[in-house]
Amino acid sequence: MIKMKKFLALALSAAMTAGILAGCGSDGSTNGGSTGGSTSGNGATITILNSKMEIQEQLEKMAESYGKSKGVNVEVYYSSDTIAAHLSTRYASNEPYTISMVDAKDVYSLAKEHAVDLSGEDWVKDTTEAISIDGKVYGFPVCVEARGIIYNADAIKAITGSDFDPASVKTLDDFNKLLSDLKAGGMAAPTGIMKEDWSLAAHFLAEVYEQQADPDAFIKGLHDGTTHMADDAIFNSMMDTFDALKANNYAEASAISAEREVTEQKLAEGELAFMFGGNWDWSVINQYDYSDNMGIMPVPQNGSTDANTKLVGGGSKYFFIDSSSNTSDEQVQAAKDFLNWMVYDSEGQSFLVNECALVPAFSNITLAVSDPLGASVKTYADKGALIGNYNYLPDDHYSKLGAAFQEYLANKTDRAGFGAAIDSYWQAATLSEH
Amino acid sequence: MQRNKMSYKVSQFLMFAGPAGLLFVGTVIIPFLYGLYLTFTSWDGISRTKPFVGFENYASTFADTAYWQAIGRTLIYSIFSVILINIVAFALAYLVTSGVKGQNFFRAGFFIPNLIGGIVLGYVWKFVFNRAFVAVAESLGQRNAASLLSTTNGAMFCLILVSVWQYAGYMMLIYVAGFMSVSESLKEAAMIDGCTPAQAMQNVTIPLMRSSFVQCIFLSITRCFMVYDVNLSLTKGEPFNSSVMAAMHVFNQAFTYKNYGTGQAEALILFVICAIVGVTQVYIGKKGEVAA
Structure with a gap:
């Protein structure tokens, strides 16, 4: 009897422990894994972190077919967390991904410690967008993305009656004239503005740095207090254009609670004609009943530079291969093979361009880009009319100045106040070394 | 043996x-x-090296005005939420123990918001504030109605409202148990001695339910201080980072701005503040507890 009780007690405590342990199970909430392929070949398993939500499905399918034909096991993971935050948990648990897709700034902060030197790879000669640090190539550019004003040519034509030529709207004066024509023709509010901090600060405001002749020197001037934002010609020119967008915003009264999806739906369906954005917005626009003729044009400006003939952008999202001891040589080799496959194999090229609808960053890939925004970007990229990204903004830049920009958008501050906020941010910021 | x-x-x-x-x-x-050890390093969260920096992170914590603003905001939010949660929960508990028809149905109904995860709940309410309320206001003839979430005070109000809605049902259950634990005979005796129902409630039932109050207030204080999920999905700190609560600031500092050490130090200070408030409250609450 006593034995029986003892057994029961043990069983009970075991059950309780199991209950507690169940709580520690791996969480599947944000990271969906998918495995594909057989394990013949050299049998290596490579894991890929994807941070572009819109291509997750395509990647999973590719993992399966690629795995089957090449005899490697490909696992694709997705995380909606901040990339650096997500990777830090993986590195902390000694389970880094073989290949991680990160933003350019992450390559600069991670590569020296965590990435394999890819300088010897063939594809290096076919791209101008790879990231190298101290002469070593670490980042494989997944695609080219660029920013500008997205237009809906069909919506404009419906009112003006003639085909819209984006090259005809170079200056702010042209732009304002077109906006007032559109309003006179019955479009109540022709523009939309994304209030997201990353769009305002990391994309729009960043153009002010990127259009400078020497962005590093400009930012150093802001940091030292010798340059003031409110006095800068490019800042004022960009803000003049922003004011035009703001004054014609469909959600003027509730600009800072306008939802991105609603704005892009209106743009897609032709209720709006213009919105500042980039070709990644296609993944939102194509969810709706979009117009056929859309595209991206440079931000119209009255300034004296040629920035109003160029989009701003370049390589976006980079793959790097983990160099830690957790990744074996076979895995590194399999990962390198995978990158080569995307650049040189016709199937790989087709995967990148046709299935994922990305603008390739490699000059040897000649497939036509299918989505209209991507096609615009490719036109500008091909003729060398892209102003490069400035990838050295501090991590808190988009959040802190995004908040300041939102205040400007909500009329809580004026341009001088916003300029002062930018000045004081930079004066307190720590500049990254590069 | x-x-x-x-x-x-x-x-x-x-x-x-x-x-x-x-x-x-x-x-x-x-x-x-x-984590305590990490507060003495300038680790960025992912690097292999963790340089030791002594008390530098604590110094930058005290110099981080955004952090103290977030703490102040969290205090205001917590005070309003805790008071309202407990008033509403107590009222609901009284309602569903007073013998109204279908009280079991109401009990379940009031409890259900608590079963929805904070993230989902935030998105649902975001939709309600941004679309439903705006549509109602516009149909009532107000032109260019702006969402409550687009103003600083409005966002705070929304956060408090959603928290009260979320937790009142849960606290109600504890109060219900409290009501049930007070024996009918005591109330009856008080009534025979000439108490009005309100007096019986004030002098007999509430003092005997003191432990329920202590528990509920403790639970609601700690939850409000540590609020993150609703904050993230409902306002995401917007507008102008004016609804960033302490926990969200700590997360941003550690992971988004990559100052892991400073974030960790800020988390520790938040923990200390929360512990002091919680323990003091329980100590005071327990001291005056009466046994039936």
């Missing part, structure tokens, strides 16, 4: 508490101590 022997007692204790204790140490105590 000698049941009063020390070795027997220890082995019995270990058999029951050992596994859970081990896990508790492994998942709570050790990470806590490790």
Whole structure:
């Protein structure tokens, strides 16, 4: 009897422990894994972190077919967390991904410690967008993305009656004239503005740095207090254009609670004609009943530079291969093979361009880009009319100045106040070394 | 077997508490101590090296005005939420124990918001504030109605409202248990002695339910201080980072701005503040508890 009780007690405590342990199970909430392929070949398993939500499905399918034909096991993971935050948990648990897709700034902060030197790879000669640090190539550019004003040519034509030529709207004066024509023709509010901090600060405001002749020197001037934002010609020119967008915003009264999806739906369906954005917005626009003729044009400006003939952008999202001891040589080799496959194999090229609808960053890939925004970007990229990204903004830049920009958008501050906020941010910021 | 022997007692204790204790140490105590160590480094969260910097992170914590603003905001939010949650929960509990028709149905109904995860709940309410309320206002003839979430005070109001809605049902259950634990005979005796129902409530029922109040207030204080999920999905700190609560600021500092050490130090200070408030409240609450 006593034995029986003892057994029961043990069983009970075991059950309780199991209950507690169940709580520690791996969480599947944000990271969906998918495995594909057989394990013949050299049998290596490579894991890929994807941070572009819109291509997750395509990647999973590719993992399966690629795995089957090449005899490697490909696992694709997705995380909606901040990339650096997500990777830090993986590195902390000694389970880094073989290949991680990160933003350019992450390559600069991670590569020296965590990435394999890819300088010897063939594809290096076919791209101008790879990231190298101290002469070593670490980042494989997944695609080219660029920013500008997205237009809906069909919506404009419906009112003006003639085909819209984006090259005809170079200056702010042209732009304002077109906006007032559109309003006179019955479009109540022709523009939309994304209030997201990353769009305002990391994309729009960043153009002010990127259009400078020497962005590093400009930012150093802001940091030292010798340059003031409110006095800068490019800042004022960009803000003049922003004011035009703001004054014609469909959600003027509730600009800072306008939802991105609603704005892009209106743009897609032709209720709006213009919105500042980039070709990644296609993944939102194509969810709706979009117009056929859309595209991206440079931000119209009255300034004296040629920035109003160029989009701003370049390589976006980079793959790097983990160099830690957790990744074996076979895995590194399999990962390198995978990158080569995307650049040189016709199937790989087709995967990148046709299935994922990305603008390739490699000059040897000649497939036509299918989505209209991507096609615009490719036109500008091909003729060398892209102003490069400035990838050295501090991590808190988009959040802190995004908040300041939102205040400007909500009329809580004026341009001088916003300029002062930018000045004081930079004066307190720590500049990254590069 | 000698049941009063020390070795027997220890082995019995270990058999029951050992596994859970081990896990508790492994998942709570050790990470806590490790976190404490990290506050003395300038680790960025991912680098292999963790340079030792002494008390620098604490110095930057005290210099971080955004952090103290977030703490102040959290205090205001917590005070309003805790008071409202408990008033609403108590009223609901009174309602569903007073014998109204279908009270079991109401109990379940009021409790349901608590079963929805904070993230989902935030998105649902975001839709309500941004679309439904705006549409109603516009149909009532107000032109260019702006969402409550687009103003600083409005966003705070929304956060408080959603928290009250979320937690009132849960606290209601504890109050219901409190109401049930007060024996009918005591109330009856008070009434026979000439108490009005309100007086009986004030002088007999509420003092006897004191432990329910202590528990509910403690739970709601700690939850409000640590609020993150609703904050993230409902306002995401917007507008203008004016609804960033302490926990969200800590997360941003550690992971988004990559100042892991400073974030960890800020988290520790938040923990200390929360612990002091919680323990003081329980101490004061327990002191005046009466036994039936």
